[in-house]
Structure formats: C-alpha cells, structure tokens
Amino acid sequence: MSTYETVNAKLHALGGMDILSRNEVGRLRDASGNLLALLKRCALAVLTSGVESDDPRAAAERYPDFEIRIEQQDRGLKLDLINAPAQAFVDGQIIKGIHELLFAVVRDIAYVASDVQSGRFDLTESNGITNAVFEILRNARILKPKLDPNLVVCWGGHSIARHEYSYTKTVGYQFGLRGFDICTGCGPGAMKGPMKGATIGHAKQRIKNSRYIGITEPGIIAAESPNPIVNHLVIMPDIEKRLEAFVRCAHGIVVFPGGVGTAEEILYLLGILLHEENREEPLPMVLTGPTESKAYFEQIDAFLKLCLGETAASRYHIIVNDPAMVAKRVDQGIQKVRHHRITGRDAFFYNWSLKIDESLQRPFAPTHENMRSLRIHRDLPKHELASELRRLFSGIVAGNVKEEGIRAIEKYGPFEIQGEPEIMQALDALLASFVAQHRMKLPGGSAYQPCYRLIK
Template sequence: MKSTGKDLPRHATASARISPANGLDVLSRNEVTRLRDASQRGLHALLRRCALAVLTQGVETDDARALLDRYPDFDIQVLQQDRGIKLELTHAPAQAFVDGRIIRGVNELLFAVLRDIVYVATQIEAGGFDLDDSSGITHAVFEILRNARVLRPHLDPNLVVCWGGHSIARHEYDYTKKVGYHLGLRGLDICTGCGPGAMKGPMKGAIIGHTKQRRKSNRYIGITEPGIIAAESPNPAVNHLIIMPDIEKRLEAFVRVGHGIIVFPGGVGTAEEILYMLGILLHPDNAGIPFPLIFTGPSESAAYFQQIDKFLRLALGDEAAKRYSIVIDDPPEVARQMLKGIDKVREYRLDSKDAFFFNWALKIQHEFQVPFRPTHENMASLNLHRNQPSHRLAADLRRAFSGIVAGNVKEEGLRAIEQHGLFEIHGEPEIMRALDALLRSFVDQHRMKLPGGSAYKPCYRVVVD
C-alpha cells in the first residue's frame, strides 16, 4: 500500500562517491561551480531535489516537500577530478545501495539528472534559443532530447506514449500492465511520465512481452520536469530519463517523440494531457496528420471515460471525438489498434519525408508552448467560452487543469493556495457546470488527492459567469 505525507519516518542513509555509468563524465569549472552554488541563482537546490527523487524511486508520495522532510541532511556535491567528475552523496537514502554499492540503474539516472540540468541551464536558459518563438521552442525541445540521446535515427516508428494517473486503483494498475504486455509482444517501446501508477504499469508489462519475444535494446523512456519529479519519482523500469525545464516542454517532448498515445484513467493531470493533445490535433494545419490516440481502462473505469467523452464533446464539439477512440477492457485490441495507427504514421512520414524519430510536421501553437504560471490572476482570466476556435479553447482548458494540478501537488501552487486562498475559474455557464461535474466525479472516484493522503479539499472554486 502507498504511504504518503509528512508522517513518513526518517529512513536509513548512506554516503558514497560514485562515478558515471554510461552518463555525463566531463564538466567545465563554471558548470561545477554553478552546480555547487546553493544560492537562489545556483543549481544546487535543483540538483538536490531531483537527485533525491531518483534515489527514492519506489517510494510513492504526492508531496513534493515530504521527501526533503524525510531526508533533511541529504546532500549531493559534484567533484571535479583529474579523470573526470564524481558525485559525492551524503546521508543518501540507503535503499539506493546494495551491499554498499549504488544500484547501477540509480547511478545512470543520477547522471541523467546532472546532464539535463547542466544542458538546460547552459544552453536553453542562457539564451541559446528564441523561446518567444514557436519554432525556437520546438528546436529547444529537440536539442534537449538529442543531448539525452533518445532520438534513434534508424528505427521504424514504434514508440507508444502512455498517460494516466500516478495514484490509481489496483485493478486499473493491473490493466495498464496487461496493455503494456500486449504492446511489448508487438515490438513496441514505451514512453511515460516516468512515475508510478499508469506510468509504471505499461513498462512492467512491456518488459515481459519483450522478454518473451527475446527482444533486446528496449526503450522505457521517462520524461519529467523539476516541478513534479519529487511527487512522481522515476520508477525502476525507466532506462532513459529526461528532465525537461517545464510542463509545456515536457508535453511537447511526448508529442514530438511518440508515434501514438494511450491514455489510462487518471485525474486532473490526465485531463490536462488529453486537452493538450486534442488542442493540437484540432488545429486546421494538423487535420491530415495521423496520430493514434486511444483512451482505455478496465470495465470498472468505463464511467470515467464516459464522463471525459461527454465533457470533450460539449466543450470542443464532435470533431474532437473523431481524433480519439475508446476501448474498454480489451488490452489486445488496444495494442492492435495502436499498431495499425503507427503503420499509418510510418506511411505518412515516408510520404512527407518527415523524420521517424521527431515529429517536425505537427504544428504546435505558441499558446501550448508558453509556460503557464498558476497564479490567482492567471487562473481567473482564462477564456473558457466557445466563441473561439476549439483548439484555442482547449489551450485554456488545459491551463485550468494545469493550475489545479499545481494547487494540488506542486510547491509553487501549494504556496499560492496557502497564501491567497482558492483559485477561481470563470467561464461560460454550460462549460462551467460540466467542468464542475467532471471535477466532482474525480473527487467521488478518489482521483483527486492531497499530499499526506488526507481527504481532498479543492484548491479551486468554479464560478459560473
């Protein structure tokens, strides 16, 4: 069972110096100085937070602050040496070690954290790309992924992105494993948000499918971002970890590298992802681009997708429903549909001369790329009315759900709610009533949770204009 919250006991710790394992092994003096800098302008706090999440993989908590409370003395320092770099871990979670040696997979993910933090700080945030331009943002996403070496140029399309809740019922989790198993039997690789629940299950299932087929060099890619990694620590199946600088670039990375998406049951974070994907697919420029999108879950979760479908049709119209299919309680059919969809993606990429490893053709508008700050003012000013193109409405609906996610689990959002009270969400009456009903259903189905596992108290108030 899951244990969460600040009642978690302090656990055993260990200290060690570790060398890179298939990861970054050379840094400049300036980069090392920034990584050791604990001031607000330095990178040490970010490195410490992300590293602790990796070291505690398997410990599931919704609270980004709880892990630091459990390991208040934990520290990580980058050491520059004659033969490269080492990481010095002090009072690190003992679960990351076996007989005094760090687990190899944990080692690899730690240096992936280091790699991405350094690259984003020195290339992306340092002005190497025009982040006020849509094309510049896409190129930044491409370069982060290329630097992480997850773009494989000689592979046919086979990467399935799986979205869904990190805290789901056992029968839903078991179902995600069954779907992953059938995907693995068909030679498909898995990409998720890297955490537990619906992000872990498909990878575990695919491992068995791949093993039965004697398939090697399998990819279990986890894409996360600093604001959520502590609440969704990487699961042990992840063998490629990428930390994007914010949620919008994380979402774009999924869409650019994936060849199809499967959505499992979840909560507001999953609804945010659905609206992001549909907002892109509904843009007129993307009308002819194939991109399989399947919603699926066990029979007990049918009502969840019925409610999602009803809300999407009301807010975005029946055109939106044409871009996804719903398959209930049939893992083999999910895998078959996804494989057929990816075959169409392959044919389209060949005809259009687009790369297999990065979806350049798909147009992603600037409003889907700009980081949304979940302030009270920004939440209240969202345009949630149908007197605009459906893809633009989807963009602001996505932001509304993003703000609720932040208010539930992210440090920035938690502070805003503590200081200024509930977010207010305004909009067209019919949409607001449907939104309120959808969110209430999430609460009733225990899909809305708070850090510590306490009874859910909304961080938002839906206001009918």
C-alpha cells in the same frame, strides 16, 4: 535530523555521461544559485524512487540532511552523496538504475542551464522552443534515427485503483509482444504499469535494448519520482516542453484513467490535432481502461464533446477492457504514421511537421490572477479553447502536487475559475468525480481539499 536510514557515497559517472565544463560544474555547485537546490530536489526524487507519496515536500522532510556535491576530476565527473536514502543502496552499493538516473539529472540540469536558458534559442517564438526541445532530447540520447516508428507514449494518473493499474500492465504486455518501446511521465500508477507489462512481453520475444523512457520536469518530479523500470530519464525545463517532447517523439498515444493531469494531457493533444494545419496528422490516440472505468471515459468523452464538439471526438478512440485490441489499433495507426512520415519526408524519431501553436508552448504560470483570467467560452476557436482548458487543468495539477502551487494555495486560498455556465457545470461534475474516485491525490493521506473554486 533524519529518522530514516541514510548512506554516504561517492559515485563516478557511468559510461556515456558527458564530461561537464568547469563553468557548468561551478554553476551546479554554487550554493547561492538556484541550480544547486534544483539538483538536490531532483536527485532526492530519484533516490526515493518507489516511495508511495505525491507530496513534493515529503522527501525533503524525511531527509533534511541530504546533500549532493559535484566534483570534476581528470577521470571525469563524480557525485558526493551525503545522508542519502539507504533504500537506494544494496549492501552498500547504489542500485545501478538509480546510479544512471542520478547522472541523467545532472546532465539535463546542466545542459538546460548552459545551452537552453543562456540565449542560444529564442524561447519567445515557436520554432525556437521546438528546436530547444529537440536539442534536450538529442543531448539525452533519446532520439534514435535508425529505428522504425515503435514508441508508444502512455498517459494516465499516478493515483489509480489497483484493477486499473493491473489493466495498464496487461496493455503494456501486449505492446511488448509487438516490440513497441514505452514512454511515460516516469512516475507510479499508469506511468509504471505499461512499462512493467512491456518488460515481460519484451522478454518473451527476446527483445534486448528495450527503451522505457520517462519524461518529467522539475516542478513535478518530487511528487512523481521515477519508477524503477525507467532506463532513460529526461528532465525538461517546464510542463509545456515536457508535453511537446511527448508529442514530437510519439508514434502512438494511449491514455489510461487518471485525474486532472491526464485531462491536461488529453486537451494538450487535442489542442494540436484540432489546428487546421494538423488536419491530416495520423497520430493515433486511444483512451482505454478496464470495464470498471467505462463510466469514467464516458464522462471524459461527454465533457470533450460539450466543449470541443464531435470533431474533437473523431480524433480519439475509446476501447474498454480489450488490451489486445488497444495494441492492434495503435499498431495500425503507427503504420499510417510511418507512411505519412515517408511521404512527407519527416523524421521517424521527431515529428517536425506537427504544428504546435505558441499558446501551447508558452509556459503558463498558475497564479491566482492567471487562473481567474482564463477564457472558458465556446465562442473561441476549438484549438484555442482546448489550450485554455489545458491551462486550467495544469493550474489544478500545480495546486495539487507542485510545491510552489501548494504554497500559493496555502497563502492565498483556492484558485477561482470562471467561465461559460454550461462548461462550468460539466467541469464541476468532472472534478467532483475525480475527487470521489481518489484521482486527485494518492489515498492514505489527509482528506483532499480542493485547490480550486468554480464561479458559475
């Protein structure tokens, strides 16, 4: 039984929530299926928004008696919350933003189960995956066809120092002053800061209907609950579709300090931009942080140059301690994106022309065998090596914060990773710095135990 305060509540769908069919409601309510457990886990993550924890099992342990039930009535959809976290309520009424995000959870889980994973799309080939990502975003009303390019995707760690978090807010403020909307992974740290800063910039410019988009996936939402600023939440089926959603929607990408998840995102984007068919793609990518983070970016830069060469380094800019310059550089890049989309007759709201190799789209299961089989050698084409390195970091993310990854580590021990000695040496130094700087897990818990072992 929970020792934390709980509330029972019945919630009706807010305006804009699609009515579900009886079949969809039946599948979501089926206690014998996986969807109900998935819905419960994601809903609890939304209801505990703001809790500083990256343990995916913590919320379930705090609220073991939490239940969620779905009812389809003549007036529309209704959620019945039992023993829900009281922090999501004020004077007995659920906070409106949390109310909205709860129904976003229901919407996405139902849509993916009924439309995406039911055979409507061929998820074994590239175009089918891209079409599925598009349909999920369209169903979530993320795609806005009448807007000029203005969406900046911000990546960075959930576990960052206070001065780094403050810097992300200042950069977000500069974006807000220029009318840019913000998209992040929806969690705390560098995912929250840019949104918080942008709200002030938007307010000063009297900009209404600003978009603060959070894109997540079921395996990570429990460890990175949506922050309170998010007003558009999308739950993609897996990390690969989440990453594709970021890149297809983005008009510019900014990377703040982070850990292995941030390294995964950088390598995913470089794996795309290094593909021969994307040579003319103008998508701007800026790595930035405060003065204290200069060494961090120098180490990331050195690792990328060692593995992928100078061509990869030419696809990003590093700007230290200059938020206004970051915003100006991204603004300049977005103008090039706009021109490129017009001349190429591509949509502003979804980058159809970007070539994404299937190796970056196929879900990677971070099992011990798959991690041991990664090809980490510089004789691979650069975009393929970037893809392999992306999988490596994705596996470490799973071992750090995803429930199934944590359980696999507890059962079988650390992942074993092998590859070219020079890369392994550089990787060892990079990961060791992440551990030393508390970028693997939020501070305050038990000492970090690596979920990996490098074989040189």
